[in-house]
Amino acid sequence: MNEQQDILERARQAGQPFKAPEGYFESFEDRLMARISAEAQPAASTSRRLWTVLKPALALAATFAIIFGMGYGVLFLTHTLDRGKADVSGYATVEEELIRPVSIINYYQSEGESEEEGDIDEDSIVSFLASELSYGDLTEIYAQSF
Amino acid sequence: MNDKEILKIYREGGREQAFRLLVQSYKERLYWHIRRMVLDHDDADDCLQNTFIKVWQSLDRFRGDAQLYTWLYRIATNESITFLTQQQRRGEQTGIAAAERLSSDAWFDGDQVQAALHKSIAKLPPKQKAVFNLRYFEEMPYEEISRVLETSEGALKASYHHAYEKVKGWMKEEIDAKY
Numbered sequence: 471m472n473e474q475q476d477i478l479e480r481a482r483q484a485g486q487p488f489k490a491p492e493g494y495f496e497s498f499e500d501r502l503m504a505r506i507s508a509e510a511q512p513a514a515s516t517s518r519r520l521w522t523v524l525k526p527a528l529a530l531a532a533t534f535a536i537i538f539g540m541g542y543g544v545l546f547l548t549h550t551l552d553r554g555k556a557d558v559s560g561y562a563t564v565e566e567e568l569i570r571p572v573s574i575i576n577y578y579q580s581e582g583e584s585e586e587e588g589d590i591d592e593d594s595i596v597s598f599l600a601s602e603l604s605y606g607d608l609t610e611i612y613a614q615s616f
Numbered sequence: 617m618n619d620k621e622i623l624k625i626y627r628e629g630g631r632e633q634a635f636r637l638l639v640q641s642y643k644e645r646l647y648w649h650i651r652r653m654v655l656d657h658d659d660a661d662d663c664l665q666n667t668f669i670k671v672w673q674s675l676d677r678f679r680g681d682a683q684l685y686t687w688l689y690r691i692a693t694n695e696s697i698t699f700l701t702q703q704q705r706r707g708e709q710t711g712i713a714a715a716e717r718l719s720s721d722a723w724f725d726g727d728q729v730q731a732a733l734h735k736s737i738a739k740l741p742p743k744q745k746a747v748f749n750l751r752y753f754e755e756m757p758y759e760e761i762s763r764v765l766e767t768s769e770g771a772l773k774a775s776y777h778h779a780y781e782k783v784k785g786w787m788k789e790e791i792d793a794k795y
């Protein structure tokens with residue numbers, strides 16, 4: 471064992487150089503339990519304080535959320551109904567502007583074709599002429615046929 | 617009263633009674649261990665209280681697979697290391713200022729060699745200081761230190777050896793400068 475190790479050993483064997491204040495260990499337990507109780511109470515009151523502070527803000531946020539939700543619902547329903555109406559009028563326009571003239575043109579173009587003559591019955595022709603042609607046109611057609 | 621009896625009281629519903637018995641059994645041993653780590657009495661008192669508060673808060677989670685003694689030493693050592701690390705972050709050299717004050721400390725009555733020893737130990741990094749103290753002062757077996765610090769025995773032996781050599785060198789410098 472060299473000289474420095476002897477010093478280290480001597481320092482260890484000299485015993486405890488630190489001291490604690492008189493009565494420190496006797497009173498430690500009571501101080502500790504007092505601190506535990508003190509720390510437990512503010513924790514509870516802190517959470518209560520936090521709730522008290524946050525409550526009005528949360529209520530305001532909830533009110534905004536409800537108003538926004540209701541407004542959005544009304545707008546959504548209104549928009550859906552308007553779109554439904556537009557679709558219906560759209561179909562009517564197509565029927566009036568496109569289907570009917572095309573049907574008439576097709577009818578006149580296919581007038582001379584023998585294949586389609588057999589497919590159209592007499593009632594359909596009468597009904598079509600009555601709805602699409604004026605009284606003058608009908609008189610003229612009638613005069614030409616005899 | 618031993619650890620098993622204290623734990624039995626705890627499991628039978630006597631939480632506060634078991635805690636008080638645990639404090640009575642370990643307060644002095646843990647205090648001296650912490651005091652050698654942080655040196656100042658007031659700092660040691662704070663760390664010891666924090667240690668027992670953590671024990672109180674986590675007693676329900678103590679699984680019992682480790683010894684109560686090992687578990688308490690682990691909490692106390694971690695509390696001391698945290699304290700020294702915070703000192704370091706504040707720009708203070710860990711424990712060196714406290715070590716410099718030892719000679720005038722009312723709660724220190726060691727001789728020059730003991731003062732030189734603690735001044736030298738104060739220069740070690742916090743975890744190495746814990747290894748050195750547990751082995752040198754408490755003569756704790758490496759196996760036990762390994763459980764307290766959750767480090768392998770091989771690493772602890774190497775750490776202690778390096779710490780011992782450093783402390784020896786610093787002590788020599790300290791003593792040579794005085795005499």
